[in-house]
Amino acid sequence: MTARALPRDTGALRRTTGLFIVLALLCLPWADIAVHTLAPGRELGRLAQGLLWPQWPTVRTLGEAIASTLAFAFQGVALGAAAGFGLALLYRLRAVRWFAASLRAVHELFWALLFIQLFGLSALAGVLAIAVPYAGIFAKVYGELFEETDPAPRRALPTQTSRLSSLVFTTLPQAWPHMAAYTRYRLECGIRSSAVLGFIGLPTLGYHLESLLRQGFYAEAAPFFYALLLLIATQHRWCRGWLIPALLLAAVWWLPPVAPVNGTLIWQFLTHDIVPAPLRSGTDALPWLMDLWHGQLWPGLINTLVLAMLSLVVMGLLGVILFPAVSKLFGNRWTRGAGHGVLVVLRSLPEYLLAFIALILLGPSMLPAIIALGLHNGAIIGHLIGQYSNTLILREDAARGMNRYFFEVLPRQFRLFLAFSLYRFETVIRETAILGMLGIPTIGFFIDSAFAEFRFDRAVLLLAASAVLNIGVDALARHTRRRLYLRRTVQVC
Amino acid sequence: MTLRSWIATALVATCSTALPAWADTFVFTAIPDQDERRLNERFGKVADYLADELGVDVDYIPVKSYPAAVSAFRNNQVQMAWFGGLTGVQARQLVPGSQAIAQGEEDTAFKTYFVAHESTGLEPTDTLTDALRDRSFTFGSKGSTSGRLMPEYYLREQFGQAPEQLFSRVGFSGDHSRTIALVESGAYDIGAVNYAVWEAEVEAGEVDTDAVQVIWETPAYPDYQWTLRGDADARFGDGFTQRVQQALLNMTDPDLLAAFPRSGFIPAENADYAPIERTAVTIGIMDAQ
Numbered sequence: 167m168t169a170r171a172l173p174r175d176t177g178a179l180r181r182t183t184g185l186f187i188v189l190a191l192l193c194l195p196w197a198d199i200a201v202h203t204l205a206p207g208r209e210l211g212r213l214a215q216g217l218l219w220p221q222w223p224t225v226r227t228l229g230e231a232i233a234s235t236l237a238f239a240f241q242g243v244a245l246g247a248a249a250g251f252g253l254a255l256l257y258r259l260r261a262v263r264w265f266a267a268s269l270r271a272v273h274e275l276f277w278a279l280l281f282i283q284l285f286g287l288s289a290l291a292g293v294l295a296i297a298v299p300y301a302g303i304f305a306k307v308y309g310e311l312f313e314e315t316d317p318a319p320r321r322a323l324p325t326q327t328s329r330l331s332s333l334v335f336t337t338l339p340q341a342w343p344h345m346a347a348y349t350r351y352r353l354e355c356g357i358r359s360s361a362v363l364g365f366i367g368l369p370t371l372g373y374h375l376e377s378l379l380r381q382g383f384y385a386e387a388a389p390f391f392y393a394l395l396l397l398i399a400t401q402h403r404w405c406r407g408w409l410i411p412a413l414l415l416a417a418v419w420w421l422p423p424v425a426p427v428n429g430t431l432i433w434q435f436l437t438h439d440i441v442p443a444p445l446r447s448g449t450d451a452l453p454w455l456m457d458l459w460h461g462q463l464w465p466g467l468i469n470t471l472v473l474a475m476l477s478l479v480v481m482g483l484l485g486v487i488l489f490p491a492v493s494k495l496f497g498n499r500w501t502r503g504a505g506h507g508v509l510v511v512l513r514s515l516p517e518y519l520l521a522f523i524a525l526i527l528l529g530p531s532m533l534p535a536i537i538a539l540g541l542h543n544g545a546i547i548g549h550l551i552g553q554y555s556n557t558l559i560l561r562e563d564a565a566r567g568m569n570r571y572f573f574e575v576l577p578r579q580f581r582l583f584l585a586f587s588l589y590r591f592e593t594v595i596r597e598t599a600i601l602g603m604l605g606i607p608t609i610g611f612f613i614d615s616a617f618a619e620f621r622f623d624r625a626v627l628l629l630a631a632s633a634v635l636n637i638g639v640d641a642l643a644r645h646t647r648r649r650l651y652l653r654r655t656v657q658v659c
Numbered sequence: 660m661t662l663r664s665w666i667a668t669a670l671v672a673t674c675s676t677a678l679p680a681w682a683d684t685f686v687f688t689a690i691p692d693q694d695e696r697r698l699n700e701r702f703g704k705v706a707d708y709l710a711d712e713l714g715v716d717v718d719y720i721p722v723k724s725y726p727a728a729v730s731a732f733r734n735n736q737v738q739m740a741w742f743g744g745l746t747g748v749q750a751r752q753l754v755p756g757s758q759a760i761a762q763g764e765e766d767t768a769f770k771t772y773f774v775a776h777e778s779t780g781l782e783p784t785d786t787l788t789d790a791l792r793d794r795s796f797t798f799g800s801k802g803s804t805s806g807r808l809m810p811e812y813y814l815r816e817q818f819g820q821a822p823e824q825l826f827s828r829v830g831f832s833g834d835h836s837r838t839i840a841l842v843e844s845g846a847y848d849i850g851a852v853n854y855a856v857w858e859a860e861v862e863a864g865e866v867d868t869d870a871v872q873v874i875w876e877t878p879a880y881p882d883y884q885w886t887l888r889g890d891a892d893a894r895f896g897d898g899f900t901q902r903v904q905q906a907l908l909n910m911t912d913p914d915l916l917a918a919f920p921r922s923g924f925i926p927a928e929n930a931d932y933a934p935i936e937r938t939a940v941t942i943g944i945m946d947a948q
Contacts, residue, residue: 431733
C-alpha cells in the first residue's frame with residue numbers, strides 16, 4: 167500500500183456506499199426473487215444426507231477426473247502466463263491494454279464454447295479456454311507489476327543498454343517475487359475454472375458433478391465435490407517449488423494439448439458462420455439487429471446489471487458480517503477455526519456450482535444466483551478483511567464485543583472494504599453472465615441459446631456486448647477507486 | 660469408455676481421415692435425453708452389436724448436451740449419431756452430405772405429453788385451454804424436438820403468443836428425466852416431455868403419478884433418427900452406409916432396443932424431417948436456408 171496521506175473526509179466513502187445500496191434497492195422491483203420448489207427443505211435434507219453418506223465411484227473414475235482437472239488447470243495457466251508475459255512487455259501500448267481487457271472480459275466457459283466449435287471437444291479446446299482469458303489477466307497484473315518497479319536501477323544503466331538487458335537485470339528481478347506469488351495463486355483459480363469447464367463436457371470433476379447434481383444423485387456427487395474442495399483448499403500447500411514444473415510436464419503427458427484441426431471448418435466458422443445472417447443472405451440487417459436488441463440484448467443486459475448490483479450488496483453485507491469470524495480481534499481459537507472452515511468452503515467452490523446447488527434447492531429465479539454470488543464473494547471479502555484486521559493495533563483498554571466491532575474495527579477497515587468490493591465488481595459481472603447458462607435470463611442465457619441453436623453470428627455479437635459491459639464496469643470501478651483514494655491493488659479470482 | 664480415452668479416440672479417429680492406413684474406429688454418439696449415468700450402459704451394448712455386424716471397431720462416446728452431440732458430429736469426432744428431430748436437422752445442415760438412414764418405428768408419429776403437478780388442479784383435456792395461462796412451464800433441452808420445438812409450436816399455434824408471454828415463467832430443464840422431476844417436485848406447474856421417456860419411467864415406477872399427470876398430448880410428428888456422415892463410405896469402404904442401415908434395421912433384440920426405447924427401426928431419409936425444419940424456422944430458432 168502506498169504511504170500516501172489519506173484525506174480525512176470520509177463523506178465520499180459514505181456517499182459511494184449509500185449510492186450502491188440505493189442502486190441495489192432500485193433494482194429490486196426488476197429482480198425476480200422467489201422460491202419455486204414446493205419442498206426445498208426436503209431437497210436440502212436429501213443433499214445433506216448425500217454429503218454425509220457419500221457413495222464412492224471407482225478409484226479410476228475419480229482419479230481420472232482429478233488428473234484431468236489438474237491437467238487443464240496447469241496447462242491453461244502456464245500458457246496464459248507465458249502469453250500474458252509477452253503482452254505485459256508491451257502493456258504501455260493502449261492497443262495492447264484494450265486487447266488484454268477484451269480477452270479477460272469473456273468468461274472461460276464462453277471461450278470454451280467457441281473453441282469447441284473450432285477444435286471439437288478436445289484437450290486443446292479446454293486448455294485454450296483457460297489460457298486465453300488468463301493471458302488477459304496476467305498481462306494486466308504483470309504489466310502493473312512492471313510499472314510499479316523502482317525506476318532507479320534502470321536509470322543507472324548505461325544509455326546503450328538493450329531493452330532485453332534492462333528487462334532481465336532491472337525490471338524482472340524486482341517484479342519476480344510478486345509475479346511468482348500471483349501466478350501460483352492463479353493456479354488455484356485455474357483449478358476452479360477447469361472444474362467448471364466440466365459442466366459443458368470436458369472430462370473434469372465438473373462433468374460428473376453436473377450430471378449427478380442435476381439429476382439429484384447427491385450421494386454419488388459428494389465424492390467429486392469433496393475432491394474439488396480438497397484440491398483447492400490444499401493447493402497452496404502442495405503446489406510449490408520443483409513440483410510445479412513436474413506437474414506441468416505430467417499434465418502435458420496426461421492430456422496432450424492437441425486437437426483434430428480441420429482447416430475447412432475453422433475457415434468456414436470465421437468467414438461464414440459468425441457473419442450475421444442477413445449479411446450472408448443479403449437481406450436488410452436492421453430488423454435482425456432490432457429483433458436481437460429487443461428480444462435478447464436489452465433484457466439480457468438489464469438482468470445482468472440487476473443481478474450484479476444485488477449480488478454486490480449481498481456480498482458486501484456478508485463480507486462485513488463474516489470477517490470477525492476469522493479476525494483475531496474477535497472470538498476465540500475455536501470460533502476462528504470454525505470461521506476459517508466455512509469461509510474456505512465458500513471461497514473454494516465456484517459460484518457456478520453454488521448457484522447450481524441453490525437452483526436445485528430453491529427453484530428457478532434470480533434468488534439462487536444472488537445467494538451464490540453473494541456467498542462466494544462475501545466469503546472472499548470477509549477473508550481478506552479478516553486477514554488485514556489482524557494487523558490493527560488496538561489500545562489496551564479498547565472496547566470489546568459489539569462496541570469494538572462497530573466503533574473501532576469496522577470504521578478503520580471500511581476504506582479497505584470498499585476497495586476490495588469495487589475490485590470484485592468486475593468479477594461479479596463476469597460471473598452473472600455465465601450464470602445465464604443455468605437458466606437465469608442474463609446475457610449468458612441468450613449466449614447459451616445462440617450456441618444451442620448453432621447461430622454463431624448471434625453468439626459472437628452477444629459475447630461482444632457482454633465484453634463491452636465488463637470493460638465498462640471495470641472502468642467505472644477503477645474510476646471510483648481512484649476518486650476515493652482506494653489504491654490498494656488486490657487480485658483475487 | 661472413459662472420458663479421457665474418448666478424447667484420445669476421437670483424436671485418433673479424426674486424424675486418421677488424413678491417414679487411411681490407420682485402423683479406423685467407427686464412433687457414434689446419442690443425444691443425452693435421459694439419466695446420464697445409464698448412457699454408457701444403454702449404448703455400450705449397441706456399440707458391441709454394431710461392431711459384430713459391421714466388422715469394424717465401434718465405439719460409443721457419451722456427450723453432455725444436445726448441442727455437444729451436434730458439435731461432435733460436425734467436427735467428425737463421431738461419424739453417426741442417434742439424434743432427435745431438431746438436432747438431426749441442425750447436424751445435417753452443418754455437415755452437408757450427411758443423411759438420415761433409420762428411425763424408430765415410433766418416430767414416424769412421435770408425441771409430446773404436457774404433464775402438470777396436481778396442485779395446479781389441471782385435468783386431462785383434448786385442447787389447450789386458457790387454464791394454462793400464467794402458470795410456470797418447463798421445456799426440456801433448448802435443442803429438443805419433443806421437449807421444446809413441437810410443444811412451443813403448438814403453444815404458439817393455440818395461443819398466438821410466445822411461451823415467455825403466455826407463462827409466468829419458462830425454463831429449460833436440460834433433459835426429459837429432469838423435466839419430470841421438476842414438475843413432480845412442484846418447481847414448475849407444467850412441463851413438456853417426450854412421451855416415450857414418460858411411459859418408460861412410469862412403467863419403471865420412477866414417477867409419483869399422484870403428484871404429476873399427463874394433461875394433454877400433441878398431434879404426431881417425426882422425431883429421432885440415426886444420421887450418418889456423407890463421407891462414411893469413403894472412409895470405411897464402399898457400401899458402408901447400406902451396411903450400417905441394414906444393421907440398424909436388423910436390430911431385433913429387445914434388450915438392445917430398450918436402450919432407445921423403440922420397438923424396432925425402419926428406413927428414414929432427410930426429406931422425412933422437412934416438417935421439423937419448417938417448424939424450427941417458424942418459431943425462430945433456426946434461420947431459413
